[in-house]
Amino acid sequence: MSLNKKISASAILALKEALVAIYWRKKDLRQFIELTLENPLIVSTIDWNENTKYESVSQLIDRMVKRQDMYQTDLLKLVQEVGNINDFSHLEYWDDSKTKIKKAKESVTKLRNQAKGYFDTIAELKKAEERRETNQEKLKSSISYQQKLDELKLNFYEIASNPNAQKKGFQFEKFLNELFVFFDLDPKSAFKVTGEQIDGAFTFDNSDYLLEAKWQEKTEINAADLYTFGGKISGKLKNTLGLFISLGPFSKDCTETGSPITKSMILMDGMDLMQVLEGRIRLNELILIKRRHASQTGEIYYRMK
Template structure:
């Protein structure tokens, strides 16, 4: 059953009309206030600004009130903003200003009393605005992440055709650090490269990881993973490792380190490309690899397996 929307009481509508009529003497000031308060300022073009001020305000407020399914938030926003007005010195500067300010202050106070009966609607509106603000902020963040991913992807593409191992190592180090920073993985500044090997660290879900990367023609061997495992065993018990090999790992290396105490998870070039192309979030990729290693013992879960399993 469709829920019926609660309407703003007629007494509150009348109080808004009275207060909105009295808080400004000049139509230009009134128009500016309304234009900066309601969500659709084009409504103001429907009003006859040559008419008396009270008629202008009545026409506007009654229009909003008749269409509360669309404009109730605008009514509530007008009420809230009018109720915030405490300074009436702008009225005191016109003829008979003290009396005009007194009338305006009294009408605003009357609106404040009426709005007390609509605090539930005011709170709903506040929550809606907060949700919209969070959604907008999130959309900006998502857009920013995607734009930066595209930039890093272009940098990675340039490396693919490089034939200079030293230069490629330096660039790969930068790309990995930029990627980890983008996903708030706190890459440590102590990244070090030797030829095409990168060493460093990052933090994921409050666990410290050592990182090692290789970009070489051959598959990473069991000896390479043995050496990395040795580094990990010399660290604190809760330290894990992430080994990136752009061109993959030998089968015996994966099998040897998928038994016993599993200290590391493995990542290859296709994983990096999956992240850069937006097919998977880096944090989700790490989480799935780590969970799979914990549950099955296999430290080399590949991207296509993650995607096909959903």
């Protein structure tokens, strides 16, 4: 990340002095710098064997300062990492360790004082990097989401082209199961209980739903179909709800029925399903809107705009 605010000369001098003081061996200092930098290749451009420690540090920092468009973030990271050092016990192994530790502490304190204004910048850099990583993850998720949705839509079209009505019905049930899995609705595949066939079930927003699905394009769903489904729902726990999905339209007696047996279900047709597959609304959001409308108005069918 490029910043407009250049690091001051006094802060650069303090950084050089602190780097020289915090490690006694050039090998340890070089390793510390390489581990700190995002772009450590510049470290290898310095002759660490022939140069004195100060010469190596001075050459390295000067080269980074000249190219702050490339190395400003790394310079700030060095300032941060050196300024955070509080343990100097690694200097105790060398002769005159007390003097070395005292000098290291003083140089680090001086760097902290010179670089106070840059620590906010460092925090901002960290937050910006976190935001960038979060945005990248969101982008990856978004791309993956759209790819999977496109696969589901293609699968739907393949089912539609199948001339075998019975196979089409089974394929539709499987397709719906995959769709519900994709939207984290915890679906269960079709199952049988005594005397009845259930096309599936799922859990959403702390409520359990039974699912009835019909690939019925040419003829309308009539109220008798809803009453049959309502009977299945009423035989379960009190708060169980139902979702009836039909590729074709619902008849007028379905959408306007006042029968209490239908008051525990909501209806979804092919146009609703296409809105989901085309990415205009998520399935869970669609169910929530339909359920809320039914709760507020008593109407079990709500056409999305």
